Amino acid sequence: MKAASMNAHQSLAIGRPIETLEAISPAPTEPDAMVRFEAISKTYPAYRGKPGVNALQDIDFAIPRGSITGVIGRSGAGKSSLVRLINGLEKPTTGRVIVDNRDISALAGRELRLAQRSIGMIFQHFNLLSSRTAAGNIALPLEIAGWTKADIKARVAELLALVGIADKHDRYPSELSGGQKQRVGIARALATRPSVLLSDEATSALDPQTTRAILDLLANINRELGVTIVLITHEMSVVRQLAREVVVLDGGHVVESGHVADIFTHPKHPITQSFLAEVIGDSLPVSLASRMTSEPSAGGQAVIRVQVRGAGAGDTVVARLARDLGLDVALLSARIDEIGGQHVGSLTLGIPGGEDAVTRTLAWLSQHQFSAERLGYVA
Ligand SMILES: Nc1ncnc2c1ncn2[C@@H]1O[C@H](COP(=O)(O)OP(=O)(O)OP(=O)(O)O)[C@@H](O)[C@H]1O
Numbered sequence: 001m002k003a004a005s006m007n008a009h010q011s012l013a014i015g016r017p018i019e020t021l022e023a024i025s026p027a028p029t030e031p032d033a034m035v036r037f038e039a040i041s042k043t044y045p046a047y048r049g050k051p052g053v054n055a056l057q058d059i060d061f062a063i064p065r066g067s068i069t070g071v072i073g074r075s076g077a078g079k080s081s082l083v084r085l086i087n088g089l090e091k092p093t094t095g096r097v098i099v100d101n102r103d104i105s106a107l108a109g110r111e112l113r114l115a116q117r118s119i120g121m122i123f124q125h126f127n128l129l130s131s132r133t134a135a136g137n138i139a140l141p142l143e144i145a146g147w148t149k150a151d152i153k154a155r156v157a158e159l160l161a162l163v164g165i166a167d168k169h170d171r172y173p174s175e176l177s178g179g180q181k182q183r184v185g186i187a188r189a190l191a192t193r194p195s196v197l198l199s200d201e202a203t204s205a206l207d208p209q210t211t212r213a214i215l216d217l218l219a220n221i222n223r224e225l226g227v228t229i230v231l232i233t234h235e236m237s238v239v240r241q242l243a244r245e246v247v248v249l250d251g252g253h254v255v256e257s258g259h260v261a262d263i264f265t266h267p268k269h270p271i272t273q274s275f276l277a278e279v280i281g282d283s284l285p286v287s288l289a290s291r292m293t294s295e296p297s298a299g300g301q302a303v304i305r306v307q308v309r310g311a312g313a314g315d316t317v318v319a320r321l322a323r324d325l326g327l328d329v330a331l332l333s334a335r336i337d338e339i340g341g342q343h344v345g346s347l348t349l350g351i352p353g354g355e356d357a358v359t360r361t362l363a364w365l366s367q368h369q370f371s372a373e374r375l376g377y378v379a
Contacts, residue, residue, distance in 0.1 A: 033062035033098070034196055034228040035086055040095035042081050042252075055081040056252045059095070063245070068222050068229040070239035070260070072275060073249035079232045082249070083198050086230065087119045088112050100195050117145060120189030120227075124201040126181040128173040128188075134160065134180075135169045138187045145192055159187035163217060179210035186217065190227070197221070200232045215242045236275040240264070244340050248272045260340030265307045266371055284348060284375070285333050292376040300379045301330060301350035302358040307371040308336070311343050317370065318347065325360055328352055332378075350378065 040059035046052040056078045063069045073079050084090040085097045088104045097105045100118060107115050128137045135156050142152045160166045163183040173181055182202060189197055199218065203211040219242055222229050231243055239246050239260060246263050248256040248271060255269040267273045284292070292303060308314045314334055322329045329349055336345030351361050358374065365372040 032064055034065040034067070034100060035063040035230065036098040037061055037082075037085070038096045038098065040085065040092045040097065042078070042085065042090065043093045054252055056085075056092075059254060061247055061254055061257055063228060063230060066222070066226050066228055067245050068219070068231065068243045069245040069247065070231045070233060070243035071247045071249060072233055072236060072239055074234060074271070077249040078252040079234075079249060080200065081252075083121075083200055083230070083232055086196070086198060087116055087121060117141070117192040118194045119196045119198065120192070120194035121198045121200065122182065122185045122189050122202045124204045126173070126178075126185045128181055128184055130173050133170050133172055134165065134176065134184045134187075137173070137184050138191055141188060141191045155191065156187075159191060162190070162221075163187045177210070178206050179213060182206065182210075182214050183217070186214075186221070190221065190225070194227065196228045196230065198230050198232070201234070202231075203238060204233070204235070211238070212241070218242060236278055240337065240339050248275070261309060261342040261344050264339050264344045265309045288332055288348065288378070291378045293378070294376055296354070296377045297379045299352075300377050301352045302361075302377055303332065303375045304349045304351055304358070304361060304365075305373055305375055306347045306349060306365060307344075308347055309342060309344050313343065314345065314347050317365075317368075318349070320368075321349075321361065321364060325357070325364060327357055327361065329361075348375070 037059045040056055041054070042056040044053045044055060059082070071079055071082060081090065085092055085105065086099060088097075088107060092105050095105075096103050099115070102115060104112070104115055129140070132140070138156045138159050139152050142155060147155070157166070157169075160169055163186050165180055165183045165187075168176060168180060168184075171180075173184070176184065185202070186197075197218075202218075203214050206214060215238065218229055218231075221227055229242075231238060233239060243260050246257065246260050247254055248263070248269060250269070250271045256263060256267070256272050263272060264276060267276050288303075296302065306317060308317055314336055318329055318331055321327060329351060331347060332350045333348040334345065336343050338344075349361075351357050362372055362374070
């Protein structure tokens with residue numbers, strides 16, 4: 001995913017952090033990218049008899065300003081290492097990490113702490129202080145940044161309202177639900193008006209309904225404040241609900257990246273395919289799955305699944321196939337979702353007429369840029 005090929009969705013509408021960073025590190029680069037990894041590798045050195053680990057290698061990609069970008073990978077793929085490079089908690093072994101036009105990997109001490117104020121972070125287990133109320137937790141970064149008491153009070157009230165828990169001002173974390181705790185975490189992360197929000201598995205500990213609500217909140221924050229959101233997750237369903245761009249990490253490498261709708265319709269790498277299989281129903285309707293066989297039967301149909309994209313694409317492919325090939329195509333099942341702002345889904349078609357019809361159908365689909373696979377046969 002090169003910055004030059006991406007759209008900047010929005011320009012930043014939020015205010016600057018209270019101390020300006022302009023003087024620190026001039027690095028005027030592509031204005032489109034909020035975060036840019038340049039030739040990054042990260043090796044953790046051998047330690048107490050444990051071997052060194054190459055956690056990230058050959059990482060070169062950009063996260064567009066104003067975007068919501070998902071970074072997905074299995075455990076150990078290198079996601080957390082990537083996040084810690086963005087917020088400067090780790091230094092790369094080679095390469096540079098440019099955040100908002102500054103080389104964060106070159107900063108240290110006070111300069112780094114100032115830069116970190118423009119990078120908010122939310123966590124799987126919320127990381128709230130149990131001894132502080134919701135308001136007290138949100139106030140913490142503002143106290144550290146030296147805001148006045150009056151300014152903190154006003155900002156905390158504004159943030160509590162923004163995340164929809166104005167009534168929880170005086171509640172302690174132990175008195176809040178998981179979703180409410182994450183709202184406090186989000187408010188705290190936004191307190192110093194960051195330009196980037198890093199979400200590290202922020203919904204992994206939440207039930208599906210609460211996950212949905214938190215992802216909606218993040219989408220609103222992105223839309224209203226223009227904050228760039230980097231979503232670290234091992235769940236494709238989270239990427240599907242929220243992200244426009246996705247980067248797939250495996251074994252410390254970027255194995256695939258691009259627009260979510262493109263990746264969902266044309267996944268190339270086996271790891272991406274396996275993530276997708278978890279979310280877009282490889283599950284066929286039971287009534288169909290129970291009738292499927294691996295061998296054709298006389299007078300039966302071949303079952304073909306086709307990935308489709310765009311409003312009405314599903315209807316179009318069935319109608320055009322039938323017309324162009326003169327086949328009596330049956331629509332056995334269909335599933336269309338809205339992913340990355342586009343309609344994306346899969347159709348399961350029944351193709352009568354034996355092997356010749358199947359070959360012609362697969363050739364036609366390939367010629368018209370549809371991904372398709374033969375699943376089996378039904379009588
Ligand atoms: N501080 C460290 N010291 C040594 N090795 C580390 C350190 N942090 C991570 N690693 C190793 O680097 C590799 C990538 O780990 P990382 O935590 O970045 O992956 P991840 O995708 O976030 O995994 P998970 O989803 O399990 O958190 C793993 O092999 C891990 O054991």
